[in-house]
Amino acid sequence: MVTKEEDFSKFQRPAIAVDVVVFTIKDGDLRVGLIEREEEPFLGKHALPGRFVRYDEPIEETAKQALKLKANINPHVVFLEQLYTVGQDLRRDTRIRTISIVYYGLVESNKIDFQPGQKFHWHSIYNLPVLAFDHKNIIEYAIKRLRKKVIESDFAFQLMPEEFTLTELQRAYEIILNEKQDKRNFRKKLFELKVVKALHKKKMEGAHRPAELFSFVRRK
Amino acid sequence: MVTKEEDFSKFQRPAIAVDVVVFTIKDGDLRVGLIEREEEPFLGKHALPGRFVRYDEPIEETAKQALKLKANINPHVVFLEQLYTVGQDLRRDTRIRTISIVYYGLVESNKIDFQPGQKFHWHSIYNLPVLAFDHKNIIEYAIKRLRKKVIESDFAFQLMPEEFTLTELQRAYEIILNEKQDKRNFRKKLFELKVVKALHKKKMEGAHRPAELFSFVRRK
């Protein structure tokens, strides 16, 4: 890291935390997971699940622990990726100088079971509550990056169940990007990119032609 | 940051540093700035300029101080952008658990004056010395991201002088991307994007037709 040896104990270290912007699709809406704070600062405001990085904890593990302990989410069902590190504003946490490594997480909403009375809830990105710290900015940035990622990669699959119909997948894209997609073009592109494979199973549902089920093909 | 108040003093904090991958174009080559280490660990090996984040120092300021103090570069002439935060491997720094926020910096090589005997030097990315810590990986990742950025934005301007000819700019792109560009297509694209403006000045040099000088137009 540093070229010249420095006396590490001579100066106070900033605290370092991980915050996670967890996204899901639920009730036709893109939602983020937030926790209602139970103490100062920002008592009663909503915040991203986060956690200080322990001395012997890899940062992705910190992100997973935050999900588990703060949001009661099993980290194994969440797709996690590092986003950005916030450390410009010295007073973003009023208690202590804190640098925060932000991750985003994608999860299929019905992989999560809620317990009654828990403090973690989903909020539509179009109707966010008042947020603690600089978490509003962080969420907005995460949404921008999520959309970019979705356009240029397989990203949206992380929000889908194992088996899905193409219409369901298209809906997910539309919800994330907040714009209608053309059915024929959408499918053409999927097949060109070879990211889905037909399972030769039908999803029977409703008074109409049954839809073919597909699953995601991981790309090399 | 964190939802539930925690006793910050209860656990030891990891150290947090900033490392900067400084790029320049020199002698027809893409180069990174490295420092030869003067102590253990990795004595004699080369490393990126870096610095621990002070308690009251914004992280970008840490990056700038690293450039100034370790590389003797005036931070004002460097374009800086955050890249990624490395904190998975607990032993990447053998002395202490260190999380490192990596920035890349772009600088025009002749904005920098070297002092005799200094430890900071430019190294071609095609001929890197043995590197300390995990700095080889970091540099490789930075190159990948630099190329991506150059393709989809104005990035390369950060490596150019105030006034330049289109051939010089094209050379910069070719050096970064390591592939030839077509002169006509290159210019067509530049004009379509309206990122350069003609200065109606000529650069007379050599036994051939003089080239028009251009400067960069910052986009809205």
Place this chain on the structure above:
DNA sequence: TCAAAAGTGTTCTACCTACACCCATGT
């Protein structure tokens, strides 16, 4: 007048966009 780099246009191709009709099912 020659060498050396500057400057300039057109054609072909591939991909993206827009768009409308038939199909299989439940009621």
Place this chain on the structure above:
DNA sequence: ACATGGGTGTAGGTAGAACACTTTTGA
């Protein structure tokens, strides 16, 4: 037989790729 969402093909436009010759200067 009708309502509902599932499934498919084609034509036009646009942006990127390939490609060669004329111009201006210094020696």
